[in-house]
Amino acid sequence: MDPMTKVPAPARRNFLKEALAGVLGFVITVIPGLAGLAVFLDPLKRQGNAGGRLVRVASLGAIPADGTPAKFAVVAEKIDAWNKFSEIPIGAVYLRRAGAGKIVALNVICPHAGCFVTLQKSGKDFLCPCHDSKFDLDGAITSPGSPSPRGLDTMEVEVRQDEVWVRFQSFQRGKKDKVPS
Amino acid sequence: MKALLNWLDERTGCKKLVHEALYENIPGGARWRYVWGSTLTFALFIQFVTGMVLWMAYAPSAQTAWESVYYIQHEMWGGWFLRGLHHYTAQAMTVLLVLHLMQVVIDGAYKAPREVNFWFGVGLLFLVLGLSLTGYLLPWDQKGFWATNVATSIAAITPVAGPAVQKLIVGGSDYGHHTLTRFFALHAGVLPACVIALLAGHIYLFRRHGITAKQPRRKADAAFWPDQVLMDAVACLAVLATILLLVIRNRGAELGAPADPSEQYSAARPEWYFLFLFQFLKYFPRGTEVLGAIVIPGLLTALIIAMPFIGRWKLGHRFNLGLLFSMVAGAGLLTYIAVVEDSKKPEYLESVKAAHWEAERVKVLAKSPSGIPAMGAASLLRADPMTRGPKLFAKHCASCHRHGGGDGMGNPVADPVTAADLKGFASREWIAGMLDPARIASPHYFGGTKFKEGKMVRFVNRDVAKYDDENKEKLKKVVLALSAEAALPAQRTADQQDAVAISEGKKLISSDEMRCTECHAFGKADEDATAPDLTGYGSRQWLIDFISDPAHSKFYGSRNDRMPSYGRDKVIEPQAVELLADWLREDYYLPPAAR
Secondary structure (H helix, E strand, O other), rough: OOOOOOOOOOOOHHHHHHHHHHHHHOOOOHHHHHHHHHHHHHHHOOOOOOOEEEEEEEEEHHHOOOOOOOOEEEEEEEEEEEEEEEEEEEEEEEEEEOOOOOOOEEEEOOOOOOEEEEOOOOOOOEEEEOOOOEEEEOEEEEEOOOOOOOOOOEEEEEEEEEEEEEOOHHHOOOOOOOEEE | OOHHHHHHHHHOHHHHHHHHHHHEEEOOOOOHOOOHHHHHHHHHHHHHHHHHHHHHHHHHHHOOHHHHHHHHHOOOOHHHHHHHHHHHHHOOOOOOOOOOOOOOOOOOOOOOOOOOOHHHHHHHHHHHHHHOOOOOOOOEHHHHHHHHHHHHHHHOOOOOOOOHHHHHHHOOOEEEEEEEHHHHHHHHHHHHHHHOOOOOHHHHHHHHHHOOOOOOOOOOOEEEHHHHHHHHHHHHHHHHHHHHHHHOOOOOOOOOOOOOOOOOOOOOOHHHHHHHHHHHHHOOOOOHHHHHHHHHHHHHHHHOOOOHHHHOOOHHHHHHHHHHHHHHHHHHHHHHHHHHHHHOHHHHHHHHHHHHHHHHHHHHHHOOOOOOOOOOHHHHHHHHHHHHHHHHHHHHHHOOOOEEEEEOOOOOOOOOOOOEEOOOOOHHHHHHHHHOOOOOOOOOOOOOOOHHHOHHHHHHHOOHHHOHHHHHHHHHHHHHHHHHHOOOOOHHHHHHOOHHHHHHHHHHOOOOOOOHHHOOOOOOOOOOOOOOOOOOOOOOHHHHHHHHOOOOOOHHHHHHHHOOOOOOOOOHHHHHHHHHHHHOOOOOOOOEEEE
């Protein structure tokens, strides 16, 4: 008989066999699938930094006296999957003196889509290079066409003697309210 | 639903495809002997699924490979299970490949017109072995590192192109980042792509020629669905059950200590299914290894490839059968010999035990609050007193000293004891023993040294031996105070509790009454001291200074017996002296439960 000839399905179907073959086929494929799925979903259990953490960012003397913002790297301990770093950059902030002893800290990340905003040469406002949003020195939106849902994120600042500490935190992008991410 | 299927069928012809797949004709009906190809396809499916997810968490570089596998194994949801599934399915595939090959040869399925398909199959066999070989290195643990080193060194003995081939495989002349990136690209990219191509050809040709029916046919012809599908599914389930059993029994695949080119690993062996080659090579004396590693395996492979032609001759099929059976039996025998030989080698067994210990230890260190540094987990073991201390002790100290009667690694020592047993050094128990007339002159303390008849031994034997109850109480306080000088981590709580007795003991050590300061200095410099300074006795700095230079005036000075000045003469690196001191003081990380 020519091996390429296809035999027709038998007239009397054996449902028990068909069901069993189907169930077994399902079981054997689903087990490795589930094992893979569990590991794939593992990132869901990892916690972000909801409360933020207090990080020493700069000494008071490093912040310009004239009220112009200055950019500082935030260097802190970080657990990155298997590695534990004692000091590694985790972000950046703009620090500015706003009157008597008050320091304002702004996260450099644009709340719209996460681009790194830059201080304009004039030193009077911030510009997001991705969608041309402008923010004033307090972080409020100044350009009417800005797609950003909120102004730049401020963070809690503590001055301890001559050291500026910031409660560094990231917030979800694209939302009207500041929701920790 | 039906309308949707019809719509799809009109555009893709999927119904015909499914029909062709399911209603393949099987002459003589379904049989158990036809299941092997399906089990292999199923095993390959598992490898693709598990491999893809492992890929999402694996980072191939010398400082991250072991670390990312550690993370998969011990931190990620079900990671140990996934990795175990991948590991044991790889082993199952090797077994299934041999069974499939045997079934094909026994049934004569390699003969015309199926020669090309047979070669595709042989090609797949070698690709799967290549996947095993490359996968073995990826965790970058001691076992994979050293075993793969052997494999790539063997590649280098290939005539003419060997050294260049080795460099290309290894990604340079040394093992490093590029070894991993290349092995990983081969393992997850090149080889799987080749497998898919060959497998597609294999299945296409199999469908073209149809199954090689076993004669005589027992039953009427039948379709693939459902009888053969059911048999295949049952066989796949049996394979999966076996794999799951191994995964769960062994809690996934083993992960050894991270690769360290400076640490010996005598337990390096290839994966069990390559053991026969490893054993085979042992029979080839120097200069002839190329025969055992390349020429003979190459010739045997050529014979397998030539089977379809050999099979045409009158006795060809029988020859093929004989060849295959003797190869399988020979490999089995060689594997057996390799296992038996290893089980009789004490060094091998010790090495396996030590390897397990280090694998557990590095896990504890990786879970410790300090975690895995950017330098990688191998640096954790290199800086760990509990790991390095015993090795350093066995190398530098154990020819005279003992540690709990052994060499520090728990092995007996043949040399005579000529210095103190340092297990528990400076602890209350240890100091009390030294001040005990019954023990001070034993080999455990000064018995093996020239101080056996020294002033200290004489003092203990004459004065301490005659102590009345009041003096015995004072001596106890002296012991507490002297031991507290060491500030041993294990005695931290006890030292705090006995603070009063310790301060009284300190006064007693300084007093003339106890006679300590006649020879020793304590609490202040004493130029006339002739015995080791008791200030900070057994503390970290004291011990480091002592190991560095026991002949320093602060310690034995010119009266020093035989102990070398390890630090002063730069025999032991400063960092190693510190590790030794920390280990002797049992000052190393232990998980909270073990404290």
